Amino acid sequence: MTISLGDISIRYINLLLQASESIGIDTEPYCTQFQLSLTKREQADARLSIPKFMRLGQTLIAEHRCPELGLLCGPIAQPSLLSWVGFLAECAPSLDQALIDMAHFERLSGRNARGQSRFYREGPLAVAEFYSISPYNEFNHFIVDLALATKLAMLQRLTGSAIQPLYLQIEFQAPTYVERYSQLLPCPVRFNQARNALVYKHTDLQAAPRQANANAYQDCRDQCDALLRKLERQQSFVERVMQEISPLLNSNQLSLAQVAEGLEMPPWTLRRRLSAEGTRFSTLVEQTRADLARIYLKDPLYSLGEITYLLGYANPNAFQRAFKRWQGEAPGAYRAGLMANG
Incomplete structure (x- = not known):
């Protein structure tokens, strides 16, 4: 019996490739290099190992000098990135519940030996935390950037409103591309923090997504529960x-x-x-x-x-x-x- 560093849904690989194409990168040579055939990229349940995903991101960043690549994934991320969990979030009774569900069903989109995202209360604050991947270097910043930027963008799309976090917290020190955070993210960013997280006023997250629907929410919840049970039976x-x-x-x-x-x-x-x-x-x-x-x-x-x-x-x-x-x-x-x- 052995363990791995984990894997991630092909949907995130497609998102990373799309963000790269948005700044003029020809991604086909990288798809060939990393054996990402069109058939695999279109396969609903395909996954890529975490080390391979990180090497893909590192290669794109190094060869095209685009350290902000993870941040560029935010503007193009949609709830559908999470498949059934995204649909569940769209139908949830509140943003608060949507974040609870995103954390609970995260394994349906990926698994990492380093940890799992969490959502919790801190007095009047609500915290959507992405796990630590320290020690950091110039090539793994993009993982944290991608995780926080995409979650922020998806929450904005759920309501279609200007609900913003009070601030973002990031574990690593301000990187060389620090100015890109203020250009691409709509809220303050604090570096060298004890966690990677979006921090909201809890009361702001009581707002309902535009497509909130109790019946559809229960249907999606049942589907997500079934998928998670299936995944657990395979282990x-x-x-x-x-x-x-x-x-x-x-x-x-x-x-x-x-x-x-x-x-x-x-x-x-x-x-x-x-x-x-x-x-x-x-x-x-x-x-x-x-x-x-x-x-x-x-x-x-x-x-x-x-x-x-x-x-x-x-x-x-x-x-x-x-x-x-x-x-x-x-x-x-x-x-x-x-x-x-x-």
């Missing part, structure tokens, strides 16, 4: 547990109780089911770390120090010892072997 219970573990590795929240909460079951039930599968929680934490370490070591953009952080180790020596136990060699030697073999 083993152990895979689902490992997916809950992976985004918690570099936090202080990793515990059996926290994973059980994510799976919506009591801790004792999780422990019993793992026992029935012939494994333990600590074993799956170790396996998740081992699988992700091998994946990260394939990507030269991640330093050993960054991988140490992502896997939740206190220091590089602890990671080195663990990796030698898993693989029989040091992570540096393992990476060198991968590079030598192409």
Whole structure:
């Protein structure tokens, strides 16, 4: 049993290609390079791995010097980007409920080992948070830019009004293209923050989408519930547990109780089911770390120090010892072997 960094719906790849074409980039050579045939791009349930999606974005940005590419996805994003979840949001009784549903059904459009979007209240504020993908570099800013810009644009389209967030929060420091945020986004942006999020007045989100319809909302909700159940049936219970573990590795929240909460079951039930599968929680934490370490070591953009952080180790020596136990060699030697073999 192994884990991956995740995947994303082909709809997001098409959005990224469309944004690139809007600034004059010929995307056909990139579709060929990344094996994105027209047939695949038109396939309703097609997905692309997260590493491949990131490499596509990185390549477009580097070769055409367009670091703001993620932001350019916002103006062309429509609720239909989320398929059934987008239709559900359009029919929701309020923007508040639309954001709750977008977060709950996010897995229908993609899954990432780094985390999942959330929506929650903070007193009079409402926060639509996109998970952290730190450590950041000049080529992965576009993921956060795309996530926040598209969600902002979709909410605006749901109401057709000028409801705006109070501000956007972004974890990384102001980048070289900082002026493009004020040109492309209709609200203040705060950098070097503790999270990536759209922050609204909660009262503003009580507004109803233009197409709010209780009957249609229930129909769409039933469809989304069915699709999510189908997706979960395709995974083993152990895979689902490992997916809950992976985004918690570099936090202080990793515990059996926290994973059980994510799976919506009591801790004792999780422990019993793992026992029935012939494994333990600590074993799956170790396996998740081992699988992700091998994946990260394939990507030269991640330093050993960054991988140490992502896997939740206190220091590089602890990671080195663990990796030698898993693989029989040091992570540096393992990476060198991968590079030598192409």
